[in-house]
Amino acid sequence: MKTPLLAAIATAACTTATVQQTTLQPAQAKADSGRTHYTAADVHFVAGMIGHHAQAIQMAGWAPSHGASPAVRVLCERIVVAQNDEIAFAQRWLREHQEFVPPADPRGHVMPGMDHPMLMPGMLTPDQMTQLDAAHGREFDRLFLTFMIQHHQGAITMVAQLLAAPGAAQDGPIFRFAADVNADQTTEIDRMTRMLDALNRSAQ
Amino acid sequence: MKSHSLFAWSAIVALSGAACATSKVNMSTTAPSPDPRVGLRAGWMNAAQAAWNIRLVSTTPPSPDFINRSTPGDFQFTNSDLSFTGPYVIQGNYSGVQVWDITDLRRPRLHKAFVCPGSQSDVSVYRTLLFVSGEALNGRTDCGTQGVTDTVSHDRLRGIRIFDITDIANPRHITDVQTCRGSHTHTVVTSPTDTANVYIYVSGSAPVRSPNELAGCSSAPPDSNPGSALFRIEVIQVPLAHPEQARIVNSPRIFQDLVAPARHGEAPEDIAAAAKAAAEARANGGFTATRNGVEVVLGPRFVTFRLDSIVKARGGTGAPTAADSAVLRTNAQAIVDRMVTPVPRGNGPPPGPTQCHDITVYPAIGLAGGACGGYGLLLDIRDVANPKRIAAVADSNFSFWHSATFNNDGTKILFTDEWGGGLQPRCRVTDKPEWGADAIFTLAGSTMTFQSYYKLPAPQTPNENCVAHNGTLIPIPGRDIMVQGWYQGGISVFDWTDPAHPREVAYFDRGPMDSTKLVGAGSWSAYWYNGYIVSSEIARGLDIFELRPSGFISQNEIDAAKLVHFDYLNAQDQPKLVWPASFVVARAYLDQLARSNGLAPEKLSAARSALARAEKLSGQARRDALAQLATQLNGDSQGAPQPVVDGPVRTLVAAVTDLANAAR
Numbered sequence: 067m068k069t070p071l072l073a074a075i076a077t078a079a080c081t082t083a084t085v086q087q088t089t090l091q092p093a094q095a096k097a098d099s100g101r102t103h104y105t106a107a108d109v110h111f112v113a114g115m116i117g118h119h120a121q122a123i124q125m126a127g128w129a130p131s132h133g134a135s136p137a138v139r140v141l142c143e144r145i146v147v148a149q150n151d152e153i154a155f156a157q158r159w160l161r162e163h164q165e166f167v168p169p170a171d172p173r174g175h176v177m178p179g180m181d182h183p184m185l186m187p188g189m190l191t192p193d194q195m196t197q198l199d200a201a202h203g204r205e206f207d208r209l210f211l212t213f214m215i216q217h218h219q220g221a222i223t224m225v226a227q228l229l230a231a232p233g234a235a236q237d238g239p240i241f242r243f244a245a246d247v248n249a250d251q252t253t254e255i256d257r258m259t260r261m262l263d264a265l266n267r268s269a270q
Numbered sequence: 271m272k273s274h275s276l277f278a279w280s281a282i283v284a285l286s287g288a289a290c291a292t293s294k295v296n297m298s299t300t301a302p303s304p305d306p307r308v309g310l311r312a313g314w315m316n317a318a319q320a321a322w323n324i325r326l327v328s329t330t331p332p333s334p335d336f337i338n339r340s341t342p343g344d345f346q347f348t349n350s351d352l353s354f355t356g357p358y359v360i361q362g363n364y365s366g367v368q369v370w371d372i373t374d375l376r377r378p379r380l381h382k383a384f385v386c387p388g389s390q391s392d393v394s395v396y397r398t399l400l401f402v403s404g405e406a407l408n409g410r411t412d413c414g415t416q417g418v419t420d421t422v423s424h425d426r427l428r429g430i431r432i433f434d435i436t437d438i439a440n441p442r443h444i445t446d447v448q449t450c451r452g453s454h455t456h457t458v459v460t461s462p463t464d465t466a467n468v469y470i471y472v473s474g475s476a477p478v479r480s481p482n483e484l485a486g487c488s489s490a491p492p493d494s495n496p497g498s499a500l501f502r503i504e505v506i507q508v509p510l511a512h513p514e515q516a517r518i519v520n521s522p523r524i525f526q527d528l529v530a531p532a533r534h535g536e537a538p539e540d541i542a543a544a545a546k547a548a549a550e551a552r553a554n555g556g557f558t559a560t561r562n563g564v565e566v567v568l569g570p571r572f573v574t575f576r577l578d579s580i581v582k583a584r585g586g587t588g589a590p591t592a593a594d595s596a597v598l599r600t601n602a603q604a605i606v607d608r609m610v611t612p613v614p615r616g617n618g619p620p621p622g623p624t625q626c627h628d629i630t631v632y633p634a635i636g637l638a639g640g641a642c643g644g645y646g647l648l649l650d651i652r653d654v655a656n657p658k659r660i661a662a663v664a665d666s667n668f669s670f671w672h673s674a675t676f677n678n679d680g681t682k683i684l685f686t687d688e689w690g691g692g693l694q695p696r697c698r699v700t701d702k703p704e705w706g707a708d709a710i711f712t713l714a715g716s717t718m719t720f721q722s723y724y725k726l727p728a729p730q731t732p733n734e735n736c737v738a739h740n741g742t743l744i745p746i747p748g749r750d751i752m753v754q755g756w757y758q759g760g761i762s763v764f765d766w767t768d769p770a771h772p773r774e775v776a777y778f779d780r781g782p783m784d785s786t787k788l789v790g791a792g793s794w795s796a797y798w799y800n801g802y803i804v805s806s807e808i809a810r811g812l813d814i815f816e817l818r819p820s821g822f823i824s825q826n827e828i829d830a831a832k833l834v835h836f837d838y839l840n841a842q843d844q845p846k847l848v849w850p851a852s853f854v855v856a857r858a859y860l861d862q863l864a865r866s867n868g869l870a871p872e873k874l875s876a877a878r879s880a881l882a883r884a885e886k887l888s889g890q891a892r893r894d895a896l897a898q899l900a901t902q903l904n905g906d907s908q909g910a911p912q913p914v915v916d917g918p919v920r921t922l923v924a925a926v927t928d929l930a931n932a933a934r
Binding site for chain 2: 135136137140141144147148151152154155158225226229230231232233234235236238239241242243244245246248249250252253254256257268
């Protein structure tokens with residue numbers, strides 16, 4: 067019986083591939099001197115995004131039980147996957163930098179020593195969450211799109227605040243993460259705006 | 271699977287070398303099962319590998335200034351895109367640029383490395399010029415490594431760096447063209463009519479910088495600031511005689527009035543639900559109309575309001591009659607059509623993509639494919655400095671339109687969806703095959719029609735960033751074959767000649783960088799260049815591959831592909847593939863006819879023999895033999911299905927005729 071390994075071998079090369087071994091010196095003065103450092107603004111951005119995303123996941127998770135239309139359900143499904151992965155990224159980055167890793171609390175950004183989670187920009191107030199949770203079907207779609215546009219705009223505000231902080235986003239992964247959030251959520255706001263337009267028009 | 275993962279990479283290489291002595295070309299068209307890409311052992315330079323119909327020729331680790339031995343996959347040293355000139359591969363990196371001499375494919379040699387931080391260092395060449403994209407906040411005009419910590423600084427470079435590489439071992443900085451959003455990617459565009467200049471389309475997806483840093487930059491909506499850096503791309507003109515005078519000559523608003531186009535990628539549940547509801551409504555005397563190609567039920571508010579209007583219009587009162595209903599039924603579609611056309615918006619920014627992620631130009635056909643936010647755009651670029659949008663597609667399964675590739679004859683276009691931006695693991699078993707995939711469209715005039723999705727078919731682990739990314743066509747005549755990098759999903763070669771049924775024909779993959787966490791790595795881009803596939807491995811360096819013959823691709827087809835030679839290549843400036851008159855090209859077409867059973871085996875066999883005989887002849891004798899073969903083939907194809915006659919047979923006859931004309 068062919069094992070996967072043998073299958074790989076059978077179809078592999080006739081001549082062996084070469085892996086070049088360069089001499090890697092421990093001294094990397096030039097590159098390492100450029101090693102950038104992160105600031106409190108970077109930590110606040112990454113940590114704050116955890117609670118921010120957690121709320122989006124909770125909102126999107128209501129789609130099946132709240133009678134959302136198939137189009138909104140597809141959108142929600144993608145939001146859940148995307149934002150879960152980004153929370154994982156944020157937690158990984160904080161852990162690697164020995165920073166406090168807040169829990170993914172949909173009520174907001176949890177900071178050590180504070181009693182209540184803090185709402186990050188765009189996050190829904192408890193009243194708004196209650197309102198959304200109470201909606202069903204078409205009304206859920208309308209409220210969800212309205213609130214998620216607000217929520218996403220908040221993420222873009224967080225990116226803008228980050229970039230306005232001196233010395234922030236010099237660390238490569240943070241800039242890339244912030245730029246991805248900016249690009250993805252701008253695109254999704256556009257998509258949701260059109261969905262909301264279509265919903266409002268078909269109600270005429 | 272466990273025993274599999276115990277093998278070290280070196281063991282596989284040794285075994286494969288030994289196995290080859292007795293192994294023949296694998297002509298099977300069945301992929302190995304179970305897929306050997308699943309369960310590969312993790313590692314940095316020693317991860318386990320799986321390959322099918324492709325051979326890894328060499329892996330060259332990053333040069334000393336571009337690697338951190340103590341931190342595998344250090345983000346700071348991310349390898350990015352590739353460009354090619356002569357024997358050199360220019361590899362972008364978040365910390366600068368490396369130039370490799372690949373004259374010896376087994377041992378690429380570092381020709382020059384220069385440190386110049388600022389992601390993502392997208393690279394392009396044109397003659398003696400090198401262009402490098404800068405987007406991140408830490409990029410400096412002096413290429414210094416200290417970053418730029420001030421929020422506003424004239425030391426910051428976000429835009430295009432231009433170097434003179436007349437002596438590629440000593441690149442000379444010429445100038446920078448700063449842009450408001452920086453340059454995430456850029457595309458070199460050549461004009462068939464304007465040979466004094468080369469143009470660059472700049473795409474930037476990062477936030478807009480302060481006007482204090484670069485005058486005129488504004489992130490306000492265009493309504494309130496006509497100079498807004500949103501909703502546009504930048505066009506840079508580079509005078510070839512004076513590249514130091516490179517400047518932005520146009521900022522076309524190619525998104526202007528972009529309305530929601532047909533959502534061809536409607537979720538199947540949406541279509542099914544809408545069809546069911548419409549059928550039920552019709553059965554009950556309700557009103558329906560077609561919107562964006564889907565039949566929808568017109569709600570009670572719509573119906574009541576319109577019926578009332580009809581009653582009033584005829585000067586009547588009270589409840590609408592059957593005649594009023596008939597009037598509405600006749601006019602409903604026209605009313606809906608008016609409703610779905612754009613209406614002027616009130617306050618607030620217009621919707622629409624504010625920027626492109628990447629643009630692939632195909633000057634030979636005067637078109638470009640723009641991957642822009644939530645849209646795939648088709649641009650007319652015949653006036654290079656003034657690209658104009660001529661069509662747009664959206665897709666409810668697409669998150670972020672990332673890049674485009676045309677097929678060679680310009681009848682198809684493939685867009686990629688970089689869902690998650692490339693940092694996320696989007697090829698897990700749980701990720702849908704239509705998400706983070708390629709979407710293939712046929713292209714007729716300015717109409718793009720969706721055909722299918724293609725996604726890397728092998729599931730990857732949650733520790734491997736994976737999504738559709740950069741690739742190019744493999745120049746196999748008569749077919750649309752493409753190689754594409756999928757980050758840690760490896761590289762995938764697939765056939766999209768039949769746009770509705772793309773299928774994988776070769777692959778290479780490594781195990782994850784780390785079995786416990788996601789460390790970014792994998793193929794940023796995999797491009798065919800002069801006979802080989804070159805892949806920029808984010809963390810592992812430069813990989814070079816050779817395609818192997820298989821049941822999908824014959825040796826003749828590979829040899830024909832190797833006839834296509836470029837002096838230089840920028841993948842996003844797509845060159846027209848042209849094959850010289852050659853016997854191997856004719857044999858490649860014969861192989862294709864054999865594979866598709868387009869001609870009877872005995873006729874093919876006779877044609878092969880005739881071709882071989884002609885090859886031994888010269889001058890008039892060769893011309894006569896080939897002319898006779900062309901006539902014979904036309905006769906042989908009598909009775910064959912019309913698509914075969916119009917397609918492969920005609921192509922083959924043309925190739926044989928070309929050969930006859932070229933005979934000396």
